[in-house]
Every structure is written in structure tokens, then in C-alpha cells.
Amino acid sequence: MAANTTFIDPSVLASLDNLELRARVVVEGFISGLHKSPHRGFSVEFTDYRHYYQGDDMRHVDWKLYARSDKFYIKQYEDETNVRSYVLLDSSASMAYSSGGMSKLDYGRTLASALAYFITRQRDAVGLITFDDKVNDYIPALCRQPHLIRILRVLANLKAGTKTDIVKPLSDLASNLNRKSMVILISDMLEDEERIIKTLQRLRAMGNDVIVFHVLDEAELLFNFQEATEFVDAESSETFITSPASIRTAYLENFNNYLNYCKKKCQSSGVDYCLLNTSQPLDTALYSYISRRAKSF
Amino acid sequence: MTFLTPLFLFGLLAAAIPIAIHLIRKEKPPKLIFSTLRFLKNTSKKLVLFQKIQQWLLLLLRAALIALLAFAFARPLFDSNIASLVDAEPESATILMDVSMSMAYGDRFVRAKDAARDVIAGLSQGDEVAMIAFDNATVSVRELSTDLEGALAFIDDLNEPSFEITRYMPALRLANDMLESARHDQKTIHLVSDYQASGMGNDDSGWMLSPGVALDTIDVGEGATRNLLLTDVRSPDQLIENRSEYEILARVRSTGSVHLDQADVRLILDGQETTRVPVDLSETSEAVVRLPALFDSAGTHRGEIRVGSDDFSIDNSYFFTVDVMAKIQVLVVNGEPSTNWYEDEAHWLSLAIGGNAAESTFVLNSAVSADLDATLLTQQDVVVLLNVGSDLSNSQARALEDYVGEGGSLLIAPGDRVNAAQFNQLLGPLSPAVLNESIRFANSDYLLIADMDRRHPVLLPLGVDWGVRFEGYWSVNAAEDADVLMQFDNGSPALLERHVGRGNVLLFASALDTEWNNLPLQGLYLPFIHESLRYLAQATTKERAYRIGSLIDLSDVGLEGVRAQVTGPAGEAIALNQSGSSFTPRLVGFLTVDGGEGPEYYAVNANPEESNLVKMAPSTLVDRISNPETQPVQSAQVRTAQLVAELEGPQRVWWWILLLVMLMLLAETRIANTTYR
Numbered sequence: 001m002a003a004n005t006t007f008i009d010p011s012v013l014a015s016l017d018n019l020e021l022r023a024r025v026v027v028e029g030f031i032s033g034l035h036k037s038p039h040r041g042f043s044v045e046f047t048d049y050r051h052y053y054q055g056d057d058m059r060h061v062d063w064k065l066y067a068r069s070d071k072f073y074i075k076q077y078e079d080e081t082n083v084r085s086y087v088l089l090d091s092s093a094s095m096a097y098s099s100g101g102m103s104k105l106d107y108g109r110t111l112a113s114a115l116a117y118f119i120t121r122q123r124d125a126v127g128l129i130t131f132d133d134k135v136n137d138y139i140p141a142l143c144r145q146p147h148l149i150r151i152l153r154v155l156a157n158l159k160a161g162t163k164t165d166i167v168k169p170l171s172d173l174a175s176n177l178n179r180k181s182m183v184i185l186i187s188d189m190l191e192d193e194e195r196i197i198k199t200l201q202r203l204r205a206m207g208n209d210v211i212v213f214h215v216l217d218e219a220e221l222l223f224n225f226q227e228a229t230e231f232v233d234a235e236s237s238e239t240f241i242t243s244p245a246s247i248r249t250a251y252l253e254n255f256n257n258y259l260n261y262c263k264k265k266c267q268s269s270g271v272d273y274c275l276l277n278t279s280q281p282l283d284t285a286l287y288s289y290i291s292r293r294a295k296s297f
Numbered sequence: 298m299t300f301l302t303p304l305f306l307f308g309l310l311a312a313a314i315p316i317a318i319h320l321i322r323k324e325k326p327p328k329l330i331f332s333t334l335r336f337l338k339n340t341s342k343k344l345v346l347f348q349k350i351q352q353w354l355l356l357l358l359r360a361a362l363i364a365l366l367a368f369a370f371a372r373p374l375f376d377s378n379i380a381s382l383v384d385a386e387p388e389s390a391t392i393l394m395d396v397s398m399s400m401a402y403g404d405r406f407v408r409a410k411d412a413a414r415d416v417i418a419g420l421s422q423g424d425e426v427a428m429i430a431f432d433n434a435t436v437s438v439r440e441l442s443t444d445l446e447g448a449l450a451f452i453d454d455l456n457e458p459s460f461e462i463t464r465y466m467p468a469l470r471l472a473n474d475m476l477e478s479a480r481h482d483q484k485t486i487h488l489v490s491d492y493q494a495s496g497m498g499n500d501d502s503g504w505m506l507s508p509g510v511a512l513d514t515i516d517v518g519e520g521a522t523r524n525l526l527l528t529d530v531r532s533p534d535q536l537i538e539n540r541s542e543y544e545i546l547a548r549v550r551s552t553g554s555v556h557l558d559q560a561d562v563r564l565i566l567d568g569q570e571t572t573r574v575p576v577d578l579s580e581t582s583e584a585v586v587r588l589p590a591l592f593d594s595a596g597t598h599r600g601e602i603r604v605g606s607d608d609f610s611i612d613n614s615y616f617f618t619v620d621v622m623a624k625i626q627v628l629v630v631n632g633e634p635s636t637n638w639y640e641d642e643a644h645w646l647s648l649a650i651g652g653n654a655a656e657s658t659f660v661l662n663s664a665v666s667a668d669l670d671a672t673l674l675t676q677q678d679v680v681v682l683l684n685v686g687s688d689l690s691n692s693q694a695r696a697l698e699d700y701v702g703e704g705g706s707l708l709i710a711p712g713d714r715v716n717a718a719q720f721n722q723l724l725g726p727l728s729p730a731v732l733n734e735s736i737r738f739a740n741s742d743y744l745l746i747a748d749m750d751r752r753h754p755v756l757l758p759l760g761v762d763w764g765v766r767f768e769g770y771w772s773v774n775a776a777e778d779a780d781v782l783m784q785f786d787n788g789s790p791a792l793l794e795r796h797v798g799r800g801n802v803l804l805f806a807s808a809l810d811t812e813w814n815n816l817p818l819q820g821l822y823l824p825f826i827h828e829s830l831r832y833l834a835q836a837t838t839k840e841r842a843y844r845i846g847s848l849i850d851l852s853d854v855g856l857e858g859v860r861a862q863v864t865g866p867a868g869e870a871i872a873l874n875q876s877g878s879s880f881t882p883r884l885v886g887f888l889t890v891d892g893g894e895g896p897e898y899y900a901v902n903a904n905p906e907e908s909n910l911v912k913m914a915p916s917t918l919v920d921r922i923s924n925p926e927t928q929p930v931q932s933a934q935v936r937t938a939q940l941v942a943e944l945e946g947p948q949r950v951w952w953w954i955l956l957l958v959m960l961m962l963l964a965e966t967r968i969a970n971t972t973y974r
Contacts, residue, residue: 094332094333095332097330097331097332104332188332190332190333190335217332220332225329227326227327228326229326229327229328229329230326230327230328230329231329231331231334231337232328232329232330232331233330233331233333233334234330234331234332234333235333236334238334239328240334240337240338241326242337243352246351246352247337251336251337254336255336258336
């Protein structure tokens with residue numbers, strides 16, 4: 001399916017200033033190659049009949065067909081699941097890093113928009129939380145078209161903050177969630193990964209579905225710098241002069257250990273983990289979402 | 298090892314290029330805001346250290362690579378290969394080693410030996426070499442031989458320079474003669490010297506080397522020289538004992554290429570420093586220093602004048618001796634005493650000897666013939682017999698014989714009272730002549746002195762026209778062993794000398810008063826009497842100052858026929874030559890000669906000519922003595938260079954290939970430093 005679909009390159013996508021348009025381009029391009037939702041719900045749009053089983057709601061029995069066939073058939077409609085999704089977008093300073101194309105923040109913003117658009121289109125409720133070392137924006141989960149506009153507006157005006165504290169907004173959210181929800185974290189997770197994973201595990205243990213979109217720049221993944229460089233930490237302003245060629249192997253070893261840790265811990269905790277390269281299209285992220293959505297609802 | 302294109306060795310400097318690039322590239326790297334540093338800072342420190350080592354290793358490899366390329370450009374060749382080509386033509390060489398005193402300056406002698414060894418090292422198997430060490434003469438020689446090890450041993454055996462002056466020409470002539478009989482056509486004289494200008498001497502013979510004999514000059518006299526020299530010292534050779542203070546004059550000169558403006562001159566008498574005088578040479582190169590000295594005892598005093606410190610200490614001392622003598626005891630035996638001065642035979646002589654007793658070098662003792670005895674004689678240095686001879690007893694005559702035989706001296710002036718027969722009988726064994734008859738001229742006739750031995754010590758200072766008129770004289774026949782020192786114009790001897798035993802006898806064939814001649818009235822009388830008595834008293838000035846290397850004959854120092862022991866300045870025994878009568882001092886300082894009567898001291902000094910360190914250009918010597926038919930000498934280096942040029946010419950394409958490789962490597966270094974740091 002994905003092979004037959006042409007997705008927009010993030011660098012092209014970045015040229016679209018209108019975030020709504022950007023989200024629509026992503027989602028429509030994605031949807032065009034996608035089957036309809038396999039979940040059947042009790043909606044207004046009839047799809048099929050099935051035999052009645054004990055326990056089915058009697059309101060959905062087609063009495064006219066019973067009259068004609070003397071059998072109980074239940075009307076089936078396209079589903080409206082009423083899933084509540086929260087998109088948590090990291091807007092710390094490290095997310096502003098870009099090695100040339102879209103920054104991680106821009107990529108995360110586009111992904112959040114696309115998800116919001118897609119979720120809304122699925123008639124699910126979607127909320128948004130943006131944060132750096134504190135929660136900057138909180139939009140509760142609703143399923144209305146104006147609500148999507150509000151989310152997109154917030155995302156469009158989002159600026160990179162300072163330091164990162166992922167644990168705090170996740171903890172706050174965990175405390176406030178009173179029903180099963182889907183928590184989508186979009187972050188580079190360049191913090192204490194142990195604490196982050198623990199918080200995610202806690203959310204998961206509460207029955208929530210958790211998807212982590214680990215957004216990283218290609219330069220962070222490959223560390224393909226050539227000349228000697230004075231690296232400045234985006235959050236702490238600390239500096240480190242080195243010859244990248246001489247430490248590339250060691251860097252990649254450290255970094256891959258970190259990634260493997262995140263991935264393994266997430267997987268072992270039932271947290272969906274999806275590593276995203278900002279130079280790659282957004283379809284991977286959307287597939288991950290749908291996959292999780294399908295499993296859970 | 299040699300190089301075909303040694304100029305490319307400058308390319309070794311290019312090895313600094315990678316280092317320079319490394320240093321230049323040390324400017325601050327560009328800043329990059331990165332998401333996090335945690336994965337950078339966690340990189341292994343060991344790894345970073347290893348990377349640094351790798352970088353340095355890479356840098357060293359690059360530098361070494363460029364250096365090796367430059368080395369390759371220079372095209373190294375092993376010496377043995379090239380030498381075998383260069384030395385295809387065998388050589389006959391003579392190495393002249395200057396071992397004169399000036400070679401003792403600084404480390405010249407060591408460098409000269411090293412240079413000679415280098416010459417030998419440049420020779421090949423089959424080449425023949427002769428060795429000559431020289432100063433003003435040949436010191437040692439080794440004939441032409443293919444035994445190069447022997448030549449090296451010859452150099453090793455040269456211990457130290459001599460004290461002699463330099464003379465190039467005799468050594469060059471000898472070397473030239475040796476090479477004329479050499480086996481090989483290529484003949485070279487290698488002259489290792491400091492090229493002292495004075496070494497040419499007064500040679501204006503126009504002599505040249507034989508055709509085919511080339512001169513290779515090896516100069517070890519480069520660099521600045523500093524030298525203080527005592528060019529002249531004036532001291533009394535002989536003094537008669539008194540308490541007066543004398544002045545010794547010393548002339549100090551700065552002769553090096555670097556002028557010394559301060560000096561310190563010291564006088565050392567008999568081993569004790571008595572005077573020290575500072576000398577200011579700031580405005581002049583030469584100064585005369587006056588050194589007061591007091592010689593208060595009889596005997597030979599040894600003096601040394603030493604001038605401050607410089608780089609050439611050998612000529613800093615000048616040695617001299619001063620003979621201080623006791624006054625000469627003269628016994629005048631008057632054969633015709635008289636109370637009238639004009640009739641007294643000894644009047645004029647007494648005036649000449651004792652006129653100023655305090656200043657005189659003589660002590661006059663007067664006696665008549667009857668007083669004469671052996672006891673009286675033993676106290677005298679000289680006995681003068683005036684008109685005495687006939688009235689002596691046989692015992693007195695024997696006493697005189699004994700006296701003279703044991704070293705006493707006699708001056709005889711027979712007068713009119715002497716009987717020839719008795720005189721000849723009594724004093725015949727002593728007298729230099731047999732008296733024949735006394736002759737008095739009448740009619741105002743007279744004789745003059747016509748001939749004399751002007752080299753005799755008595756007459757040496759009296760070599761003027763005498764103009765003395767002799768109206769009376771003794772006709773004599775000289776004894777066989779007597780010397781006639783002076784003759785009248787009629788050919789008759791006037792003054793004769795005879796050595797008897799260890800003594801000496803002079804016979805004046807006339808009177809020493811005015812009775813027979815007017816000599817006492819002449820200005821010559823006083824010096825004649827003084828010189829005669831001084832000579833007879835053996836108080837003549839002995840030559841006690843010698844130059845090093847000069848031949849000292851024992852007869853010159855009064856030791857003729859005596860088996861003497863000679864000791865050098867360092868206490869070493871000096872061997873006499875084959876005849877046993879002479880020797881040659883080889884060290885400066887005092888010689889001690891003991892002929893059995895106590896030691897006699899003689900001063901030996903270096904030749905001041907050798908202290909003049911002014912150089913000449915070696916090319917001056919080459920131009921002067923090189924034969925026009927001889928091809929100019931080409932050093933091994935020049936011959937190597939020519940051969941190298943011939944070998945290297947057709948292969949220059951390698952230059953361009955290596956140059957290209959070098960440029961590529963430099964580009965690689967530059968790019969690598971820019972890109973992969």
C-alpha cells in the first residue's frame with residue numbers, strides 16, 4: 001500500500017506556510033492509498049447486517065427485516081469510536097535544530113497537525129499539549145471542526161522554547177486523564193530517557209495507548225560532520241570543540257545505545273515507539289498511529 | 298654519501314609545510330548549535346587520545362614523506378660508489394704538516410692533524426702518500442708509500458708543535474723532489490698550515506713546483522687571533538758588582554688580528570716576582586716598559602719578563618741572564634818604579650786601572666818584582682809584568698807558571714830593563730814569543746800598527762786607526778802555539794797571545810808607558826788596557842742569550858774540550874751532538890750547563906718572528922709557486938661535482954616525476970587538513 005503511494009517530501013512540505021494546508025496534503029495523500037476503517041460502529045451510516053447475538057443492543061435490531069424474515073438482524077454502521085487522543089509536542093530548544101531541511105520542531109509541528117487533522121477526520125477527539133520545561137499550551141480533546149482550527153493555530157504560532165522537561169507534562173496529563181485515551185508524544189527525547197520511559201510506562205499502565213514519535217535530525221543520527229567544529233549545546237549553551245571524524249564512531253555507538261534503550265524499553269512496556277528522521281516523509285508516523293488505533297479500538 | 302643534486306636538500310625545509318598547515322589550521326573552528334552534547338562528551342577519552350596520536354603520527358608521516366621526497370630529489374649516492382669513479386686516477390700525494398710554533402695557537406695543531414687525516418681518508422687503495430713535518434726545517438719525513446695506515450700513524454706521532462719559525466720553501470722543495478719520483482701522474486702537495494705571512498721569509502728565488510705537481514692548500518689558521526709579544530728586551534749582560542739599580546727595558550706589542558689594549562708586565566728575578574707594571578696599549582700597538590732591577594750579589598742572575606695573558610702563551614715570556622761579577626783584581630808588578638811619575642813604569646797603567654776606584658771595575662794591587670810570590674798570585678785575576686823579566690828568580694818564574702797553568706792570566710810588557718836571554722829562560726814557557734832584541738829608533742823614526750785581528754775580543758771594539766807611534770819595541774819571534782793579534786808596519790808582532798794550561802798570556806812588544814811610544818797619551822790606551830785585562834780575567838761578556846733551535850757550541854761558552862752536562866728548562870738532559878761540543882735547545886727557558894765548575898745558566902727564547910700571526914692568503918702561495926704547465930688542483934669535491942653533473946644530466950626526468958608526486962602530497966596534506974579534521 002505504501003509502495004503505491006507517493007508521499008510529499010518534508011523539504012517540499014516545509015515550503016507550505018499554511019499548516020492546515022500542510023496537514024491536509026499529508027493526510028489526503030496518505031488517505032488516498034488507505035482502505036476505510038475496518039472498525040464498524042453504531043453510526044448513522046448503514047453498512048451491513050449481522051446476526052443478533054445475546055447482549056447486542058436491541059435498539060439496533062432491524063425490526064422490518066425481522067418482520068419479513070422472522071430472524072433478528074442487527075444493523076451495522078460505520079464506526080464512530082469516540083477515541084480521545086492527546087498530542088504532546090516538545091517545543092524545547094533542542095527541537096529547533098536542523099541540519100538543513102525541516103527542523104525537528106517544524107517536523108513535529110507538521111506531524112501534530114497531520115495527526116490532529118487525521119484524528120478529527122476520523123471523528124475522534126484530539127487534544128494538544130505543547131511544552132518545553134513547562135506546559136505552554138493545553139487544548140483539551142474535542143472532536144469539532146473549530147477545535148481543529150484552534151489546534152492548528154496554536155501549532156502555527158509555536159516557537160522553540162528553552163530547556164526540556166518531558167516528564168512534567170506527561171505526569172500532569174496522567175493525573176488528569178479520567179478515561180482511556182491515546183497519548184501521542186512527539187519529541188526528540190534528549191533528556192533523561194530513563195525518567196521519560198518510566199513516565200510513559202505509568203501512562204501505559206493506566207490503560208492508555210501511548211505512541212512515541214522520536215523525532216531526530218539526520219545529522220544527529222549519522223553525525224556526518226566533516227570539519228572541526230565548536231558544538232554549542234542548544235539548551236545549556238555549553239561548548240565542545242572536537243574533530244567529528246575522530247569521534248564519529250564513538251558518538252554513533254553512544255547514540256545507538258541510547259536509541260536501542262528507548263526502543264527496547266518502550267516495546268517492553270507496550271509503548272509504541274517510532275523513530276522518525278526529519279528527512280523522511282511523514283507516512284511512517286501516520287501508519288504507526290493507525291496501527292495503534294486499530295489494535296486498541 | 299654524496300648527492301647528485303644536493304641543492305634539492307633545501308627541499309627538506311618543505312617537511313615543515315604539513316606542520317605549518319597544521320599550525321595555521323589551528324584557528325578557531327566554526328560554531329554549530331547542536332541539540333545536545335551528551336553523546337559527544339561521552340566519547341571515550343582514550344579514543345580521543347588515540348585519535349590525537351593518530352593525527353600526530355599522520356603529521357609526522359607526511360613530514361617524513363616530504364623529507365624523503367626531498368632526499369630522493371637530491372639523489373643520494375654512496376661515497377664508495379662515487380669515490381671509486383672519482384678515484385679512478387691514482388694519486389701520489391705529499392702532506393706537509395706545519396709544526397712551527399705558531400701552530401700551537403688555540404687548537405690549530407689538532408685541526409691540522411684532523412685535516413691531514415681527512416686528506417688520507419680521501420685517498421684510495423693504491424694511492425701513495427708521503428708525510429713531511431716541518432717548521433723552518435724538516436722535522437720528520439715519511440717517504441712515499443701506499444701504506445696509508447703508516448701515514449696515519451705518522452700524524453698520531455706528532456705530539457706538539459716546535460718553537461721554531463715557519464719556512465715553507467724548504468719543505469715545499471723537499472715535497473716537490475719526492476713527488477718527482479712518484480709512480481702516479483697525479484701529484485699533489487697538500488700543505489696543512491696556518492699560512493703565517495712570515496713563513497715566506499725573504500725567498501725571492503722564483504722557484505716553482507715541477508710541472509704536474511699541484512699544490513692544495515689547507516688553511517687551519519682561520520679566525521681572530523690575540524697575541525701579546527715581547528719584541529725586544531734590553532738588559533745588561535754583565536755587571537760589576539755594586540748596589541746600583543738598573544733598568545730593564547721591555548718592548549710589548551699586540552700582534553694578533555684582535556688588538557689587546559691592556560697588558561700586565563712582570564719581572565721575575567731568580568724565581569721571585571720583583572716588579573709588575575701595567576701597560577696601556579689602547580692608543581698604540583706597542584709600548585716600552587721600564588722595569589727597575591737590583592742585582593746585589595755576584596753570579597749569574599736569571600731573569601724572566603712575562604707579559605699578561607692572551608691566547609698564545611708560548612711567547613709571553615722572555616728569558617735573560619745577567620752576570621754580576623766581583624771587581625777584577627789586577628796585580629801590577631813594576632819593574633821600574635820611580636818616585637817621579639814620568640819615570641815610573643806603572644804610572645800610566647795605574648791611572649788607567651785605578652783612576653776612579655769607586656767606579657772602576659778593577660782593583661789595583663801594586664808590587665815590585667821582589668814581592669812576587671805564589672801567595673800573592675793566588676789572590677789575583679790578572680798579573681801585569683811591566684818591564685819585568687830579568688830580575689825574577691826561578692821560583693818566582695815557577696810560581697807564575699803555576700799561576701797561569703791553573704787559570705791565571707798574564708800581561709807582559711817588556712821594557713828597556715829586560716834582558717832577552719834571561720827573559721826567555723825564565724818566562725819562556727809562558728811567553729807567547731821569544732824576545733830577540735830591543736830596538737830604539739833614532740832620527741824620530743817610528744813604527745805604526747799595520748795589521749790587527751779585529752775579531753779578537755780585545756781588539757773587536759778597538760777597530761779604528763790607531764795612529765800610535767812606536768819609537769821603541771821588542772823584536773820577537775812568536776811561539777808556535779801563539780797567535781799574533783797585532784803587527785807593526787815592519788811585520789814584527791806587536792801583540793801576541795798564548796794559552797798556557799788553563800790560563801792566558803798576552804805579550805805587548807813594547808812598553809805601556811811613554812818611554813817607547815805615545816800610546817798612553819792616546820784615547821785608545823784606556824779601552825785597550827781595560828779590554829785586555831777584562832779578557833785576561835775571563836770577564837769578557839759571555840753569550841748567554843740564544844734563540845731556540847740555534848746551535849750552541851760549548852766553546853762559545855768557555856767550555857771547549859770540557860765534557861759538560863746540559864739540562865733543559867724542564868729539567869730534561871739535553872744530549873750533545875756527535876762531536877760532543879754543541880747542542881741545540883728545543884724549549885724556551887733556562888739551560889743549565891755544568892762543565893764541572895758549577896752550573897752556568899743560558900737563556901733560550903723563541904724567535905719573535907714566529908709570534909707575528911699575520912696571515913697570508915693561501916692563494917698567494919699557490920700563485921707564486923704553481924707551475925703554469927700544471928693543471929689547477931681539483932679537490933675531490935670538485936671532481937665529484939663534475940662527475941655527478943655528468944651522471945645526473947640525462948636522468949632529470951625523475952625531477953619532474955618526483956616534483957609531481959611532491960605537489961600531490963602537499964595537496965593531499967592541505968585537503969586532508971581541510972576536510973577530515
